Amino acid sequence: xxxxxxxxxxxxxxxxxxxxxxxxxxxxxxxxxxxxxxxxxxxxxxxxxxxxxxxxxxxxxxxxxxxxxxxxxxxxxxxxxxxxxxxxxxxxxxxxxxxxxxxxxxxxxxxxxxxxxxxxxxxxxxxxxxxxxxxxxxxxxxxxxxxxxxxxxxxxxxxxxxxxxxxxxxxxxxxxxxxxxxxxxxxxxxxxxxxxxxxxxxxxxxxxxxxxxxxxxxxxxxxxxxxxxxxxxxxxxxxxxxxxxxxxxxxxxxxxxxxxxxx
DNA sequence: TCTCGTGTTTCTTG
DNA sequence: TCAAGAAACACGAG
Numbered sequence: 001x002x003x004x005x006x007x008x009x010x011x012x013x014x015x016x017x018x019x020x021x022x023x024x025x026x027x028x029x030x031x032x033x034x035x036x037x038x039x040x041x042x043x044x045x046x047x048x049x050x051x052x053x054x055x056x057x058x059x060x061x062x063x064x065x066x067x068x069x070x071x072x073x074x075x076x077x078x079x080x081x082x083x084x085x086x087x088x089x090x091x092x093x094x095x096x097x098x099x100x101x102x103x104x105x106x107x108x109x110x111x112x113x114x115x116x117x118x119x120x121x122x123x124x125x126x127x128x129x130x131x132x133x134x135x136x137x138x139x140x141x142x143x144x145x146x147x148x149x150x151x152x153x154x155x156x157x158x159x160x161x162x163x164x165x166x167x168x169x170x171x172x173x174x175x176x177x178x179x180x181x182x183x184x185x186x187x188x189x190x191x192x193x194x195x196x197x198x199x200x201x202x203x204x205x206x207x208x209x210x211x212x213x214x215x216x217x218x219x220x221x222x223x224x225x226x227x228x229x230x231x232x233x234x235x236x237x238x239x240x241x242x243x244x245x246x247x248x249x250x251x252x253x254x255x256x257x258x259x260x261x262x263x
Numbered sequence: 264t265c266t267c268g269t270g271t272t273t274c275t276t277g
Numbered sequence: 278t279c280a281a282g283a284a285a286c287a288c289g290a291g
Contacts, residue, residue, distance in 0.1 A: 003269055032286075059270080076270050077288075092288090110287050112270055154281065163271085171269045252282070254268075 002059060002074035004134075004168030004208060005216035010080040011056040014063065017082060020099035021050045022065070031094040032111040033075075042117040046070070046097065055127075058167025062127045068117065069124050075112025081105050131167050134208050145197050148189050157185035158251025160204075168208065171253050172228055177207050179227040179240075184262045185255045186248075231256035 002010065025046050029039035049065040056062075063070040072080070084102045095106040095115060106115070118124035132138035147165045160166055160174040169177070178185050180203045181196075189196065214220050222228040227245075230236040236245040238258035247256045 006269075073271085076268070109289065110268090110270095112286070114271085151280075158281080161270085173269080175269095252284095253270090 002078060003170030003173050003211070004058060005211035007059050007061060007074060007168070008056045008212055008216035009219055010074060011054050011061050013080045013082055014054055014104050016102055017051045017097065017099060017104045018053065019050065020102070021048065022046050022097045022099055024098040026089065026096040026098070028094045033094055033108055033113045033115050035114070037115055037117045041119055045119050057130050057133065058163060059170070060130070067121065068119050069127065071116030071118070071124065071126055072106060073114040075108060075110060075114065077110040078106065078108040078113035081107070131164055134166065134168065134204055139201070141198055141201055144201050145194070148197065153188055155186045155250050156183060156189050157253070157255050161251060161253065166204070169204070172231065173207055173211060175231055175256050176227050177203050178262060179257060180207065182261050185250050185257050227256070
């Protein structure tokens with residue numbers, strides 16, 4: 001589920017833990033989400049540490065503690081929650097941080113998520129090396145044009161899912177962007193068409209802002225005039241022209257678009 | 264019982 | 278060397 005806005009929503013779920021001293025860390029050390037990390041070291045350093053702040057960037061999150069950094073990626077099914085008291089976790093709660101009167105949970109049934117750990121207070125490489133935020137001025141038409149030129153043969157849908165260039169865009173956001181731009185998902189974009197690239201950049205930013213406002217702030221249902229509520233199953237109709245929507249796998253992901261509008 | 268999926272990494276092919 | 282596509286990961290929902 002988690003894309004840009006959902007990640008921002010889940011990041012804030014751990015806010016009750018900010019300023020709290022972690023007394024106990026419970027984890028499933030063999031779980032796939034710990035691949036590449038050292039769970040015993042994580043447990044040792046976080047016990048006694050205070051959670052200072054949290055940040056989200058694209059689909060990545062970072063939690064800065066007084067002794068170390070914790071990086072979280074939610075994969076397909078990850079979610080974060082906080083609860084008062086110390087309720088026990090279920091078999092999919094792979095990381096639990098307990099303070100005096102509450103607990104923070106990271107749950108992930110499919111284990112596609114990932115936990116990173118940096119045993120120092122300096123900024124970790126995996127957080128310093130982030131691509132420009134799509135809403136920042138560094139996401140320029142020039143950089144976008146260069147990137148599209150490099151991937152000139154890939155379907156536009158597959159290109160929009162590349163996190164190295166479009167941090168936070170996932171399957172539904174990519175479909176929404178292409179639908180609002182009225183561009184077909186299966187065709188590559190000619191890098192010479194500057195007007196179209198400028199429009200694509202504008203709509204990418206618009207969808208990011210809309211998603212953060214509607215989903216990121218309160219997990220509200222996106223309105224009926226977006227493609228979003230219509231794209232989930234066969235038989236949907238385009239909220240713009242009322243023609244039937246089409247669904248097909250493009251770039252390995254289920255893609256929904258309006259053949260009448262997007263050509 | 265079978266298929267599918269709001270993601271990423273690794274392998275294979277061209 | 279690089280880009281593009283497929284497979285693999287693991288589980289719950291329909």
